[in-house]
Amino acid sequence: MNQEKIGVYVCHCGTNIAGVVDVEHVAKWAAEKLGRQGVIVARDYKFMCSSLGQELIEKDIKELGLTRVVVAACSPHLHEKTFRTAAKNAGLNPYLVELASIREQVSWVHTDKAVATEKSKAVIAGAVSRVIENRALEEIKVPINPNTLVVGGGIAGIQAALEIANAGFHVYLVEREPSIGGHMAQFDKTFPTLDCSACILTPRMVEAGTHPNITLMTWSEVTNVAGYVGNFHVTVKKKARFINEELCTGCGICEEKCPKKVIDDVFEAGLGYRKAVYAPFAQAVPKFPVMDKENCTYFLKGTCKACEKFCPTGAIDFKQEDQLVHFDVGNIILATGYDLFDARRVSNYGYGRLPNVFTSLEFERLSNAAGPTNGNIVLRDGKSTPKSVGIIHCVGSRDKNFNNYCSVICCMQGLKFAHLVHERTGATVYNFYIDMRTAYKAYDEFYQRVLEEGTLFVRGKVAEVTNAARDEREKGKLIIQVEDTLAGKQRRIPVDMVILSSGLQPRRDSKEVGKQFGISCSTDGWFTEKHPKLDPVATMTEGIYIAGCAQGPKDIPSSVAQGAAASARVLDKILQKEVTLEPIKASINAEKCSGCRICNGLCPFNAIAYIEDDNVSNINPALCQGCGTCVAACPAGAISGTGFSDEQIMAQIDGLLLRTLEGV
Amino acid sequence: MNKYLLYPGCSMESSAKAYMESMNAIMEPLDLRFEEIEDWNCCGATEYLGINLIPAYSLIARNLALASDQIGRMNGMGRTRTVVAPCSACYLNLAKADYYMQERPSLGVKVNEALAAGGLQYKPGTLDVRHLIDILVYDVGLEKIRGSVTRPLHGLKVAPYMGCMLPRPDYQHRWSDHEHPTELDDLLRALGAEVIDYPLTTSCCGGHMTQIGPETAFELIRRLVADADDRGADLMATVCPMCQMNIDAYQNEMNHHFGTDYHMPILFFTQLMGLAFGREPGELGIGMELVNARNALARIGVEVPITQEPSGPRKKDEGLPMPRRWTRHEVRKEAVK
Amino acid sequence: MPQMTDERVRARLTREEDLSLLHEVSMKTAGVSHLEMCIQCGTCGGSCPSAMDMEHTPRMLFAMLRAGMRDEVLRSNTQWICVSCYHCVVRCPQEVHIADVMYTLKGMAIKAKLYQDSTAPDFSQTFVDMVETYGRSFEFGLASRHYLKHFPLRLPGMAPMGLGMIAKGRMGIKPKKIRRMDQLKAILERASQLELTS
Incomplete structure (x- = not known):
């Protein structure tokens, strides 16, 4: 018998759980059979997540001196935070609360009441055994860099960038094509009002292009992202334009004089032509053209240079090279489109x-x-x-x-x-x-x-x-x-x-882009939001937000709304100045680590680095999201996860198998 | 040398004799060897399936069982798991039985129970069922075929007719497309023929409707023949005995029915291959067709200049460019997702 | 390849009583019919090369199956006009095995004796009889028997064609028989018994 005093709280969730599971019986059973484990009180209640339900738990913690709490209700995704906060309010470390999911994992997937009731008991027994092994943890706080990266200069990205910039914070807006504007710039009219697409879009483009708080990088791609919420280190490749932007006035003479015509299958959808040096359309932002090296006669044959000859400001620069630019941001919005x-x-x-x-x-x-x-x-x-x-x-x-x-x-x-x-x-x-x-x-x-x-x-x-x-x-x-x-x-x-x-x-490369930023895609390839209804612009990775068609097909008003919503979430983070991170982290025992580096490539959040001098791998705690992949993969058993220690997992399994009941 | 098991099918011995003869004639130059499935039986065409399910599939599966037995008896060197069917209906039935016995395991169990009454069994997925043209295009390859051509079919305008049951439903994703596959076009081009753009290449010849609802069938035959004629084809090339039979043997009756006077010969693609390889018409069953191909074949030898697509900047009233055609690689990758 | 057990097919379709006819057709169809997934888009009816001669488009038949209109469905000429071109099958956005469902409906119509015109069922039966006697199809026997019964008036017009086929050696007047007919018979007999119990 351990020294813990454990309370078990079984939720009806209206009929969501109680319709399939005999919750009253389960609560009674827990009080009777799990006493040896330290359960001193077990109750059932209609809606545990309601304020009355929370107060019930808080009262027991205070009055009965509970040292551990198990709430048998929905998935931790929904209400873990609610119950942890309740525990905290009552003076108990929030990480000594464990949720047993008897809704998603029991009542919603079973129809047989007797079986479901028995399974609920097992799930609760597992949670009780586990919570005994839980350790009090302290939250981690990190400062937030107030700069933001917006990837994709379509209408969603432009909207997001403008909202943040107008609030007084700096934005790096990165676009793969020579100009921002996205698909909307290609359209003639927009439904249902038949506004001229360019007429409503170009003012926004100009605003984004001239805003003092926006650093616009077109003809550029993000090549690397490291770091974590509040502290991302970004590398952007600025592809060579072969145009000196300091000198170029955007007069368009180079384009006019270029003798090489190519089918434009990006902006003109393959239906029209452009030159080898070109700005995709008249209102392009920025106004600087780009030179398409693949088709330029000079690059192909070594002669021509008509553009250079005619450029009035000498802005053509055939020697320009791709450039890598590094900067830090606190949050990232992906609006990469479709x-x-x-x-x-x-x-x-x-x-x-x-x-x-x-x-x-x-x-x-x-x-x-x-x-x-x-x-x-x-x-x-x-x-x-x-x-x-x-x-x-x-x-x-x-x-x-x-x-x-x-x-x-x-x-x-x-x-x-x-x-x-x-x-x-x-x-x-x-x-x-x-x-x-x-x-x-x-x-x-x-x-x-x-x-x-x-x-x-x-x-x-x-x-x-x-x-x-x-x-x-x-x-x-x-x-x-x-x-x-x-x-x-x-x-x-x-x-x-x-x-x-x-x-x-989805964009052809959406899966690779998702991996680069540490977020996941649906099987179709759309970026996955944190919650389909309640958190549609956040992702499972802190500090990374999504907006527009990258998240799923949508029209212009919805893309704009999402761009604005994502920027609101970012502003919320920036204004908090620091961010609280879950203390659920993995750590490597350097003594046991053999330096095999298997974990390095597996980490979906790029949190593990190999330290050559010591021949060991090391986990950056701010970056680690506590997913546990490395813990399971480590052949030496050198990695353990707080909140998911081997002791906790083994105890939970014992509980699930009702082994802990033996001899009761 | 490539060796395969052959399921000839009933037509190859009667109405499609020309197909069998011409197929045999091109084996040697292409280094191919076929071993016939011993004591094979009819695949049931489209008739058996409409009466009873289990007997229909058992009838087909007996052939698969015999074939897998025969493979078991082959020695290691010449061993194959591919069954070649030159007839599209046979090809589909064999492929379909193999596929459905896997997709719906209960069907596989019952069919095997029936096979057991004859001392046979078949494990679905054991064999690879493929059509003759699949072997020629993807195993032998167009390069080798082109290399065997001694009498290019220059000047012969051919409508490539793939029919239905070859490219569809295509359980194993073998074809470049379900609607407008290019395999037959490519092969005919390799022979030097001028392949016309034939949008009806995979439209139906009427199937068994010539037997049970002739008026329905005549309309389908008319569409095929009329469009080939409209587009200036000298003849049609087919990969299927049933298509050949319907378009050839019923063309006359179709003409009567509509009061038309089309004369559109239809030959098996293997007959055209034989001609291009320098074999004589007599060795290839040419002359067995009812709508004779004599005049059409008289054209072989005429050179047609190859036209090039215009390129360059667009003038005011010049046409707009077409979207880029898929490359061969893309076709395999994209179409068959 | 996704496999589908009978139990899964059944579980999908027996939830609703109204789906019992749909369920019956589905169970009798080779492969997985996906009939319950039809969204009535009309791709099948639009694709069909012989739709002009059909009383109902395939799409309408599927709606009628859902509505439990058993006799009307089995009496329709639609399944008999189907030419098995599989255009609808590859285009169907819901992957319904339309051509195979047509085969099932033919079989059900024959058993219920609900077909309007006996030409097609007779042709199929004659074909089956030939195969069960010889193990191979026998075009001459099949054609002459079938035409005598159903298209006697068409025979004179057809004669030149038939004669042409014979003259060109494309139609044997003697059937070919497989060697192990006994084995095939045993298999088909057992298969027929299994058909009745399934």
Whole structure:
């Protein structure tokens, strides 16, 4: 018999637990059978997390002199903090509280009441055995660097950067492309209000580009991140622009004189051309162009230098090299955006094979006044105006062959295209949809407007787009073959142009980027938020936040909202000046460590470094998130985790197997 | 030398004799050797599956069991686990039985119980079921095929017709695409033929509808023949006995039905390979087709200049560039996810 | 390859009473049908090359299965018009094994004697009879028997084709028989018994 006085508190969680587990019986059992373990009181209560429930525990700690507490309720993810705070209020070290998850691990996954009740007992017995081995721990406090890194200069990243900068703190805004602006800069109009995309975006871009608190780094990529919340050390590679930014006035003469044209498959979505030295669009921020080394005649053949010859300020610098820039920040926001689904994968829609099948991004460029056709909606021959256009929704989305999820924006995007085609060409427009999803402020009203304009809607997922005509009516057309599910008939609808409302995908390198910043991705590749409802912009890694489409498909208003939300979280951290870290950490016993370095590569938070001089590995406690990977992996058993010591784990297992009950 | 087990299928001995003869004629130059599955039986085509489930799969599985037995008896050197089926319907049935016996283990158990009544058994996944053209393109390789060509088919405009049951459902992800696979195109190009853009390459020939619902089938045949004709094909090339039979033997009746007068010969791709390898038509079953290919084949030898895609800056009313085509590597990687 | 046990298939579909017909069809289908996953998008009906001759698109049949409309489904000509081209199968966003479900519906319609036109079931049966006699398909026997019964008027028009096939050596008038017919018969007999008990 140990000396501890333990209290066990079993929560009903309304009917969440009590519906499946006989909680009263379990509490009674704990009081009777676990007495030998030191349990001196066991109670059940409707909602343990309520203030009354917490007070119950606090009262027992004070009056009965409890030295350990076990709360059998939900997962520690939800209320561990609640009960630890309650213990702290009553004068007990918060780390002497243990949660036994009898909701997520019992009542929600079982239907048999008798079995669930027995399993609850085992889980509680395990927690009781474990809590005896718990040690009082003290929280760690570290100072916060007030600077912030924002990765990605699309609308979400711009928003986040501006909010923080306006609050008076410094932001490093890093963008991979030559200009900030992201996908939004490519669009012509935005739904549902049909604001001109550039008109509402470019003021923000200019503000970000000139803000005294923002260091803008375009044509740059983060290559390394070390450190931890409050103290990240960042390395950014500034790719050589071959332009001296001190001298360049952004006059554009170099671009005009460059003899080399290349298909621009980034900004113009492959539909237009740019030069080898270029700024992707007129309102680019910053105004400095970049030189594309792969295509520049001078770099390829050693002669040309037309840009240099004509540059009035001598700003062309062929000798420039990539540059590594180092700086420290306290928090990081990832707003790295999305890639468009590659529509060539749906070969039955003919994109890439049939000239007049366009993707959504191509259509954005086609309809954009600054695009390759000056906003004329024409076929791929560059001149004919379509008389009929089919817009296909859900391309690559909601499809187990491609992406299982709904891409959120495609319905509204398809409606916007219908409106633009109708307005600019007068063509007959068909929209093909599975379900019309227009759930947001003023979105369904826009659907009504497009209906009113006479767009024809066909409910059915398009089966194929073909150029194999069956009769004269179909000759020379693209034929959309679909089941009109509301009419219950297969239809073949000949059109001149097909627009694929392609879905959104995680960035190709999102998994590597996630690893670099120590955050995880869903199986699809979107960055995983800390909590899907209550903490959508934080991640499981302290100090790393996510915003915009990097977290999942979303439209412009939601991206902006997330950018702002992430910056609010960062400001909250900055203003606290220091951050409290969980004392759940791993540490290495240098005596036992053989210096094998197996743990170094396994650590998802890059917290372990090898110290060459001593031939041992060492864990940076501020960086360690207490995940336990290294503890399990160490072949020498040299690593132990506070809060997860071998003694605690073994005791918990004994308890779970009810071995501790023997002889009771 | 590459050695495989062969499941010829019933048609190869009758309506698709030309396929068998031409296949045999190209074995030697390509260093291929096929060993027939001893005492194989019919795969049940599309008929057996619609009557009873377990007998249908047991009928197919007997062949798989015989094949895996036969492999067990082979000596180490020439051992293979690949069964080659030249007929698309046979290929699909064999592949499907192998796949479903794994996906739904209870089906595998029952089928094996039935096989046991004949003293046989089959462990799903033992064999690799592949179609003839798969072997030719991916094992033999286009380089070797190109190297064996002595009489390039220059000037012959061919509509590549893959049919349905080869590229679909494609349980093992063997093809570049389900809808517009390029394997047959590439192979025909390697022979020097001019391959026309044939969007209906994997559309249906009507299958057994020629037998049970001829009007449905005639329409499907018409679409295929009309589109090939429209696009200027001299002939169609097929990889499947059923497709050949429907388009060749029923073309006349289809013409009657619609009052049309199409004359679109359809040959097995192996017949075209044989010709390109310098073999004589008589050795390749050419002449057995009902819609004769004589005029079409008279064109072989004509050179067609290769056109190049325009490039450079876009002038005002010039066309917009097409998205980049996938490379071969990307096709394998992307399409088959 | 994800495996699906009968128990898992059953567990999915027996939760709702209304799904009992769907469940029956699913259990009788080779592989995992995923019928319960249909979202009624119409990809199948849009893809079908012979939809113009179908009374119901495949999508409608699946809705009718959900609604428990057993006789209407089995009496539909849809499953008989299916040409097994598998376009719908590879395009279906929910991976429903549509072509295999069509085979199942044919089998169920034959057993319930609910087909409208006996041409197709007869053809299948004649084919099966040939295979069960010879172990191989016998095109000449099959075609002549089938045409005599179902398309006697088509025969004169077809004769040149048939004769052409024979003349060109593409249609043997004598069947080929496999060596171990006894073994095949034993297997099929056992398989038929198993079919009844499953």
